[in-house]
Amino acid sequence: MRPLAPSLPPGYRCRPWTPGDVPALHALVSDCERDxxxxxxxxxxxxxxxxxxxGLVPELDTVLVCDPLGRVVARAWVDRRSEVDVHPEHRGRGLGAALLDWTLARxxxxxxxxxxxxxxxADTGAVxxxxxxxxxxxxxxxLLHHVTSAEPEVPGPPAxxxxxxxxxxDGPAAHVLVQDAFDDWQERRxxxxxxxxxxxxxxxxAPEQSALAFAGDDLVGAALALNVPDANEGYLEQVAVRRDHRGRGIARxxxxxxxxxxHRTGVHSCTLWTHSDTGALGLYLRAGMTVRHSSTVYRKELDRPGGRPGAAGAGP
Structure with a gap:
């Protein structure tokens, strides 16, 4: 199968990603986030x-866009989900529309x-x-965040x-716990x-900042943390509690x-993402977190071969 190429504005060229592109792609995404x-x-x-x-095939499912000077200025990938990022200095030139069209065609x-x-x-143009x-x-x-001026107190655990x-x-046990806990809303394990x-x-x-809860030898709760360089914030990548131990205050x-x-490492702010399918927003608000930003997950149904649209109602 031949790779599809987006119809880019004059002067721009594209190719698939390679592992060697990760630093340049990271710089692009970071610039977009800072903007x-x-x-x-x-x-x-x-x-x-x-x-x-x-299932992602980089040669077919990714696009990296360079400007006339060879600088990475946009990227896209698609594999059921998709992402498109355009550097702030190169917006308004049709790159975003071209890459979005490419994701749909691919x-x-x-x-x-x-x-x-x-x-x-907040990205009204992309919306x-x-x-x-x-x-x-x-x-x-x-995106929720929690800021602490003094060292937080930690209550005693449930009996x-x-x-x-x-x-x-601990990885394999944490993996099973998270997949079981997310089965109610995630698309696939x-x-x-x-x-x-x-x-x-x-x-x-950040293993030392992550926390696991056990009932005897059984893992019943996990909160997995990241220490993202230059962010000066802790980030909670996943929080999960086994169903038969929910409602006991373990997540909090x-x-x-x-x-x-x-806080003990000098980092006084922590963030995490949650979404409306999880039903966890109230829990985080009661834990003292507040909403910093919101995003929306959008879906487009595509025509099946023969012109029949895909079935609506399935998860993302």
């Missing part, structure tokens, strides 16, 4: 992990029923572009529960290798452990 939020929250490990998505070529993309609500292309809102996502930091060898590339094997993973307890652990 929108005032700081960067993405580390190079997150960009590298995109290349390991099961998804149709691959036989995908639908494409999902998350866009910050308008998606809506003009027939994307519809699916779920709302919120029979112990809490400790993440240790070498992730295999260990994919999950680990975004969490415990990511260079920014794990959060307090992480807030204190980061």
């Amino acid at each position: 929108l939020y005032g700081l960067s929250r993405t580390d190079a490990g997150a960009v590298a992990a995109d290349l390991t998505r099961p 998804a149709r070529q691959a036989g995908t029923d639908r494409v999902v993309q998350t866009v910050p609500d 308008a572009l998606l809506r003009a292309h027939g994307y519809r809102p699916l779920v709302t996502a919120w 029979g529960i112990t809490v400790r930091p993440f240790r070498a060898g 992730q295999e260990y290798e994919e999950w680990a590339s975004h969490t415990v094997e990511r260079p920014a993973f 307890l794990l959060l307090r452990h992480i807030f204190r652990a980061f």
Whole structure:
């Protein structure tokens, strides 16, 4: 199968990503985040992990765009989900529209029923572009944060529960716990290798600031943290509690452990993303977190071969 190429404005050229492009792609994403939020929250490990998505073929499913001087100024990938980033200095030239068209064309070529993309609500230009292309809102996502001036107090655990930091060898048990806990809303269960590339094997993973809860020898709760370089904030990548131990305050307890652990390293702010399908927003608000930004997950149904649209109602 021949790769599809986007119809770029004059002077720009494109090619697929390679692992060697990760530093330049990370710099691009960081510049986009700083333009929108005032700081960067993405580390190079997150960009590298995109290349390991099961089913993603970099030669077919990724595009890197360079300007006439050879600088990386835009990127896109698509594999059921999609992302498009254009450097702030190169917006308004048609790159975003060209890459969005490319994601749809590539998804149709691959036989995908639908494409999902998350866009910050503050990025009004991107929101308008998606809506003009027939994307519809699916779920709302919120970035929450917690700031501590004094060292947070950590209450005692519920009866029979112990809490400790993440240790070498905890990955497989944490993976099963998270996948079981997220079964209610996630599209599919992730295999260990994919999950680990975004969490415990990511260079920014912070095992000493992560917290695990046990009932005896059984893992019943996990909060996995990242220490993203240059962000000066702790980030909670995933928080999960086993179903039969929910409602006991374990999630809030794990959060307090992480807030204190980061505070002791001189990091006084922690953030995490959650979305409306999880039903967890209230929990985080009660734990003292507040909403900093919101994003919307948009979905577009694509025509199947023969002109039949994909079935609506399935998760992203």
